Amino acid sequence: MRLTSKGRYAVMALVDLARFNNINPVSLRDISLRQGISLDYLEQIFSKLRKKEIVQSVRGTQGGYILNKRAKEIKLTNIFEAVDEKVKTVQCKKDSKKGCNGKLTKCLTHNLWDELENHINNFFDEKSLEDLVKDNNERRV
């Protein structure tokens, strides 16, 4: 059970972005240098974030990205959804009547994994980008 680097980087980059979120857009190049993430990879990630309207792009020189909502309103859930970092614990299709064993009843552990999935998603629902920025500022002091 591991977090992928796509999700990890997406959040990391957005925290970086949120910290500079005053007037000027922040370029991916800067984020890449500060956070040590490949520029090409960041571009993939931000393309998705833009399509889900989490960030806005500003093209041309001095361009970059800015948040499209207030940091308070961006939850981890939204970020993860945008970059397809999904929590998947059950094996079966959730809406199907069939279990992961192919039988017509759900397997012995189905319910457990479902609980787990909720447990994890609760964590993501609660944390906002603002929380993360604050946490970081406090730690820095």
Next chain:
Amino acid sequence: MRLTSKGRYAVMALVDLARFNNINPVSLRDISLRQGISLDYLEQIFSKLRKKEIVQSVRGTQGGYILNKRAKEIKLTNIFEAVDEKVKTVQCKKDSKKGCNGKLTKCLTHNLWDELENHINNFFDEKSLEDLVKDNNERRV
């Protein structure tokens, strides 16, 4: 962020085993048939469970496996640990001073992932095999 089938199967097989845990050992062949898990794969899994003293093996005809502790004392944590299904959210080495970016400070999100890891592990620490068997019996009624 997904659960692997090794962890999923390990728990599934143990729940099956725990339900029959009276006198006779349960053969992997039976579990394989009931739960639809490859026998060869089950053998790998039970080999690990045995080494971590979660189950005991009984060799020869009529052999199989029995629990090595009371179901109440076997937590999901123990099972997952036994089959190397580990929760890994941070990228960096935890004990190292270096961050995942190679720098000497931990990255902006390190603390967040650490919290997440704890959050997930809490869930695993609380659930015992007994809970799972009970849950299943209740649902069956």
Next chain:
DNA sequence: TATAAACCCGACTAAAATAGTCAAGTATCA
């Protein structure tokens, strides 16, 4: 004592997922 049921062990492999790279653009500012 032969046979079959079951555990035991290590090596191997196909498929999937991950973590990127690369190439060829377009928009905008100075």
Next chain:
DNA sequence: TGATACTTGACTATTTTAGTCGGGTTTATA
């Protein structure tokens, strides 16, 4: 007109996962 930065899509190497396979050894029982 150059430089900076976003945009897009295809491609690929690596790693992880989810098994398979082939050979054992042990033990109950007929």
